[in-house]
Amino acid sequence: MTARPAAFAPFEWMIAWRYLRARRAEGGVSVMTWISLIGIALAVAALIITLAVRAGFRAEFVDTILGANAHVTVYNSGQPNEAGRLDRTIADYAGMAERIVAVPGVTRAAPLVKGQVMASANGGTSGVEVFGIAAADLATIPRVANPETAQGDLSRFGGEAIAMGSGVARSLNLTVGDRVKLISPDGVKTAFGTSPRVKTYEIAYLFTAGRYDIDQTRVYMPFDEAQSYFNREGVADEIEVMVERPEQVDAQVFEILRAAGDRALVWTWRDSAGSFLRALDIEDNVMFIILSVLVLIASMNIVSGLIMLVKNKGRDIGILRTMGLTEASVLRVFFLCGAATGVIGTLIGLVIGCLFAIYIDPIFALVDRLSGGDVWDPSIRGIYALPALLQWQDVLSSVGLALGLSFVVTIFPARRAARMNPVEALRYE
Template sequence: MASTRPFSRFEFMIAWRYLRAKRAEGGVSVMTWISLIGITLAVFALIVTLAVRSGFRTELVSTFLGSNAHVTVYSAGHLDASGQMVKGFADYDAVAAKLAAIPGVIEAAPQIKGQVMVTAIGDGSSGSEVFGLRLADLRRIPRIGDGADAYGNLDDFDSGIAIGSGLARTLGVTVGDKVRVISPSGVKSPMGFSPRINAYSVVYIFTSGNYLIDQSRMYMPFAEAQSYFNRENLVDEFAVMVKDPEAIDAYRDQVMAAAGQDALLWTWMDSAGSYLNALKIEDNVMFLIMSILVLISTLNIISGLIMLVKNKGRDIGILRTMGLTEGAILRIFFICGAFTGVVGTLLGVVIGCLFATYIDDVVALINLVTGGDVWDPSIRGIYALPAELKLRDVASAMALSLGLSFIVTIFPARRAARMNPVEALRYE
């Protein structure tokens, strides 16, 4: 027997016989079933957690990049001939052309930006952030323009306004209704500025996927926005879109050179970077916590395997006297313990992947049972609980569970291998 190769067929055969034995015959104990169920649930929870965290980040970044500029170029301000501080760009078409010519830039749109109060004909009212854009530029915003989740006719944009679906619900308006837009610093007069109140038809209602944007954003035709905010022949900023938003820092120098010395930049990473970093830290902490749960579940293998070794003491003595080496005994009981880890891991992976794949149906079922909404978009910013299965996450969960299962199995298996066959058979 000493010359047999490791993990020979007879080792698997003996291990399988021990695993199939009834409890009365000294077979698989209750602790083994507990560890199997525990590992399954721990791996399931780890995979679902990783999938939800990954999906949340992906959806958050997608809605943010699909509705906002990747780089916003704005003016630091300069003194005009009369000594007045002026913020904005006068030669905006030329600057936009320079920005659009930068390799990797897919769009550079001049825009007007302002804050207003919006009221409906009824009692609805809300604050809103207004962006003045040309129709062609609005069409190219992925989550707002053509192909977006919206209703109304974007071709009518030059004769009305576009608003978010959340803002439309707050105001109680739909396509074709009129709203009043009020700016506190509107009409110039000898006494200063007086509020400007204009009425506009709602021609387009969009849903970007981001609750905060849908609740507060409005788009106004470019020329109308210039007139409304007293920005004739000026624009406030440029909305620049690039091919690779994740590498946004690589565009900074070229954008600054094209925009001019008075320009300042604000990237999407400046807006969302700290939040994404917080999500990354939270992901690492969650993985650590779930890993501890997997470790606790695998530790139950030790209890079950020790009981199996104790019950099979006589068999170990007989096998040793027949010529089996310590290594062969170790591998037999290692297979018994590893089997629990492998089966529990595979079951956890299957259940976790199914749960993540059908998470929308699961959430709908929970809402039906509880009679409430387990996902509040006003708090989390997006409308649904997302889940994104990644091979890397599934592989890391499997590797963690299998690795821990194999490690903890070694200790009771070594105890079985070192058992003295004389002691094991003394009282038999």
């Protein structure tokens, strides 16, 4: 009894390799192979680049939120004051901050005074949001104390020296050492009503937190000075809380609430950015599906090439079958032809996609220069550059999807070749 050849024997690889190198005179099979290979490579590269940009954008967006904003904001529920207005200020802010910072996992609890004012300098005006905060607490905010770019000395923050976002300074043509006038409509209370409060401050520090909306609107003022400026003597508006694991902040909300007291309410960073993050998740899923269809379309070129190959090699298949080649061997030969195209195209796409993601900054700078600039508008997208973050799970999912589709679509034309009747194939030869 003749032994059956092992699966994917060397002669099957040899035949598949010869077919892949088909000459142009043999029906343009080599051209179809190149088209299939290039299509898969571009589809895989596009999928990897898109997933890397998506991951980088999300990581940068979350990092700017966590690096310059409170992970948890604690404030009081409204209570009527003597004038009949709801009062949300915190009188025992020092004690509340001490109790909150004692909660396991909490790294900092800083009292804040907040208000919106008009900044005026050099004939220009800009609406800004003032954060009154102690100098020691300001130094612990990562994106402010250690920003992407900074000017001035943060140690000079105090008294009538303030810290300002670079966007505000740029719009008012200010720099370190200049003075800016802050105008608050809720100012000095007199017998004739409330008159606006106008005071001039020196800019001691300019920061770029990496978020357009923060750099364009935020000003930090010493806590004591903010209490006086906004008529908050002896009280704070809220407590800014930072935690060790911001991604798991929901698990700590109950403990923070219990430490803060009966009137306390909380607002986490997920509450403020949750809708945007959910929109990003939906967009991620939709983009993956769309690009998966693109990979499928590219993989279908393999089917076209193999069908042409099977048609052109009908005589060869008949001869091989009469020589004793089994249906399984013929199937494996043509499966190798299609799978090789998918594997090589996927590897090329993997290299292109990874290199593009790694060198996205110089590539995007070139695109920006060729297009005349302003391709990426930070006022719309919130961050200043297009980021990319390669994650192994994204790369593996892209490669796995491309290889899986390439292997699956190859089976059908390969089975057609294996089931070809050798008598019919040789009838007119």
